[in-house]
Amino acid sequence: MVDHNVTSAPGIAGVLGLPKSMVDQTVATLFGSDDLKWARPAPEDTVRARGLRLTDKGRITTQKAAAVAPVRVNQPLVYDQMLWKAAPYDHPRGQAEEDGMLTLPVARSGPIDDGDVTAAEITALLRENGTTNREVLQVKTITQAKARRILPVKLLLYADEERTDIEIGVVVDGELSKAHELALIGHGGAKALGITVAPPPERPLLEPNLEKARVPLEEVTQHRAEQAAFQLGSQTPTPGPPSAPQPEADEIRAIGVFEHPDILDEALTHARRRILIISPWIKNAIITTDFLGKLERRLTRGVKVDIAYGYEDNDTKTDPAAVRKLTNLPPATRTSSPSPASRAPTPRCSSTTTSG
Template sequence: MAVRFHNARPGLDLINIIDAALPVAQITAEVLAQDSKGLPLLEEFVLRLVDHKVTSGRSIAGMLGVPERMVDQTIAALFSSDDLKWGLAASDDARARGLRLTDKGQITAHNAAQNVPVRVNQPLVYDQMLWKIAPYDRHTTITRGQAEEDGMIMLPAARSGPVDESDITAADITTLLRDNGTTDREVLQVKSITQARARRVLPVKLLVYADQDRSDIQLGVVVDGELSHLHELELIGFGGAKRLDITVEPPAERPVLDPELEKARVPLPEVSQHRAEQAAFQLGSQTPTPAPPAAPQPQADEIRAIGVFEHPEILEEALSHARRRLLIISPWIKKAIVTTTFLGRLEARLGRGVKVDIAYGYEDNDTKTDLAAVRKLNNLATRYPDKLTFTRLKSTHAKVLVYDDVWVTTSFNWLSFKGDPDRTYRMEEGSLIRNRQVADTQYDRYLELIDQQRR
């Protein structure tokens, strides 16, 4: 997503991609609908009139009030489809001939007559920001409570209160059905609607852009993987970044490595370009060079920058694949990070014998730490006393991740980068060193720091 949309605002930098929640309502509409008969209207009426003993083209044209030429063309089409034939007329003149239904035509006419409007319940998702029905999959929506627990930013609704029957028309539902691939049903009338009581949201992504001075902040909204200009315009009308209390600060100062490591470190622009080429190649897009991206450096000797968007990937990699050790130091802890999934992955590492150390704490100030997340980690440490240490430090500015032979030092808050009500964002940069000797040295160093700072 960062690769796709980083140039969507010329002159602005993509600062962050945030999980957001779009308010929606789950609606069940009772509608009067009719499925398509798969038969042109004039052909249907010609067949039904012939079935009712109207056996000449002139008589049919007169009853329908259409030119006889149109009826003759329709009769010819029905002869070609083997729905009509010539037969003896129902008259005293045995030489007279009239239109008759074939066996196939009788079935076609019968099916057309049986296809009448019916009442059906049509499930819908109503976008409460745009205040219109939308083609979202209701199975991808979640409860508002779950979104709040996951630290999502709540996008505003166009109005308060429930959706009214007048807000949904038959034409809107028919258009939606056709957009979703259902082309054989037409909604004739909306009889009533029922709105689910539980408040639901659709998970979306909020793109935060800013200029060099961090004074011009613009937001993009990605819905179902695509930028939605309608939602962006609606958000501007609500006040944009100011309405959501989003601010952007200058980039944080990254921790500096030892001179030798600093000299060997691949800078962020080069890393970002390589990742962009990889992503573009995987997506089948045009790449800056016709050949596939070059292979990365051997993993035994990797020293490079990591940007803000790569940090969550690296944390997930550590939680999913660490084999010997995992150490995380973060000043604050948020429940939006320490989720059921996070705890499940952590416990899976512990179950495989991985030694885990987690430390947190910023002076006496715990206002940015969720106590519920602390309790969950304490409970896990109690169950695995020989494998997991969870420590409150006197104070730490360190943001460190060590797993196996990898050491990451950064300005990125590993356990609180989501769910912070402060909503102040900045470009975060760190360094990843994949080398066993360096990782061993740093691992021992931070274990000693944890022991010294233990509160």
């Protein structure tokens, strides 16, 4: 426009039919990039008045821009319905209910409107994902997929017996998301998800000889706190040649929920005599191909495996497909089929023996 004798911001806004504020912002940006200048006309120029002029750099920029023609494309986009905004997630996936996950509330129900996503937002997402050679000029229309995609996140809950409220954190792609936390609090927080604080059940007593050998919970907690303090304060050790694994002494102690995956993997990898698993439910999220492969290797090595499950008479949380995967193990390796256990204890914090 400037090169065609439209040399004022109001004139450009009038010709293009754009708000003057938008034109003023663009002119300021072009001044900053040395594409525009403010100049008087030459003495022999009796046509143009004082106004905007292209710099030498601006003429080159104009030529390059004229060679670029806008095209209409379909741009896949992930929309976070909890925050009600476009999001940079790469690989959202579904089947949340089958994996036993809770579904977080959405900001509002209904389809996404065309005005809910702007061209600037899409351009910013493209830049964030590494696409720098494309700029979105206009959003023509939005088409929403029929099936919603689910992004798994982790909830961090903080509570104790003396407090009735529950602090909650939301971890998205490995990082705490303050925006999701505030959105969840606005929808009722942990209470809206049916998460409550209940007093812990009394610890069941062991056999007298095992109860005598059991390490008290206070001692376990103190030992773990000392270990964490040492690891935080120590330097990263220099890698050395791997040492031969040493057999661990039998230990009877309280374990936390966060230890269960590591202890289960240790048993499936190194147990030599017997594995006993007692769980309220059997879930697809646990009975994976990796789990079944390790379990079958233990069985072929002569390890006896007993699996007891069941929390109530009407067990609705166990995945039948997961049970079938266990019972379908080759007969030559299956030494003990999973069996329902009436009201088996929930393994929140239980006593266990660990051995080689």
